Amino acid sequence: MSYYAFYVFAFIAIVSSLLVVGQKNPMHSVMLLIASFGALAGLYVLLDAPFTAVTQIIVYAGAIMVLFLFVVMLLNVPREEPTPASVSALLGPTGMRVGVVLSLLLAAEVVWAMSRVGVGVFSQGPGTASVSSVALIGRALFTRHAFAFEATSVLILVAMVGAVVLARREQH
């Protein structure tokens, strides 16, 4: 059952991510990206990490993508003009040539990486299944990664203060 669920979620994630770059209307791109994040959350659930899945939805799909949506609406980006398909990639503008080279490199890298996939050994054994994932993450966050946690909160504070300062109206 989880076998089929994996393929469904993986299909949705891949297809919606590919469709993001192919849309004329940027609002459609944003909604497709949200769909791919939802599929990723489903994959996290299948990997027995419900907390990560829910946090993905809350933070990524629920907060960051709302920001993206507002920015796209504010900028009122017009629909894209379709590029002429008859131009050969080798003779086209520089952007297209570089893009083709980079995508070939990416494809080669993915093929190389997938051919070397093996079974990984995780540091936790099967005995940790009794503790909920939330407790595990909490313990790791406050002991091993405490410094990174505190540094991130200072970073977020700096971002908030910067946003308020930038958006504030000049006071005369």
Add this chain to the structure above:
Amino acid sequence: MAQYLPPPEIIAQLGLIFVVFNMLVLSAAFMVWMERKVCAYIQDREGPNRVGFEGVLQPFADVIKLLFKEQLKPKAADTVLFALAPLISTTAAFAAFSVVPFGTETTLFGLLEHPIPLEVTDVNVAVLVIFAITSMGIYGIVLAGWSSNSKYSLLGGLRSSAQMISYELSYGLAMAAVIMMAGSLSLREIVTNQSGYWFHVIPRWYLFLQPLGFFIYLCAGVAETNRAPFDFPEAEQELVAGYHTEYSSMSFAMFFLAEYVNMVTVSAVATSLYLGGWLGPFLPSWLGWVWFLVKVFLILFFYVWMRWTLPRYRYDQLMEFGWKWLLPAAVLNLFATAAVVLWIG
């Protein structure tokens, strides 16, 4: 014949899903009736009294009327997003209820070998799931406002979504205080932690331990559902009808349904977090869902009562209240709860 049926657990699970879904739709219909009747009696008149006994069939008459209306779409509206917005709203509203428990484990009168808990699914991060799905409901409103390509809709949609985002913070912080006291994110465990009595009389509800938290949660919940004093974005006198101005027929019905189901979900989560869920005296434990319904009904009545009694907040007053009063109060509540939990535990 029996060997061709799926195993009884699957049938029970499907039955649960069927029951929960239909109860949500019926409760939305019931809310339509209750709202009109309560509004009428508050305004010293009778309300619907023609369609059934005391107008009970009025919501069904409304739905049939909406079904027969013409489905309009503005010419310049974005077709895909225009159709997608009510779907997102309604799906998020229904999906959020799937992790709310409404009863103890039951074997359905001995038909099942193992008892099943009375909820659609038992996740151990249930509170976060509700929070996550509620934040997905914002997209329905934003997309409805934007894709209608109309000034009223856009302003209503932007204001409504900004309001929802702002009050989600206090909503989450109030829930976090309860999670800290219960030590678990699972709604079922939070409810079972509230069993028992102090001095044999007062039930151990978190309402008595967290009165400020309950107040913050209710305020934030009312603002999240765009109801009662916080319904500026859909006030008729201000913005025609806000984000659902250009919708008609079943799309409008879906937004309507989504709003009422959101109210029911907020009330159900409030009873699980603060009012002891399905726990109550005098009834055997397998009838706990009766107490759950009673408590949810009380909070829904309070919602309707508030709407027709209080004047609505102006939009800047609303945002100021959310950011300058409710959020600091929620943070203080969290600190105080943390201090007490550390001191006692």
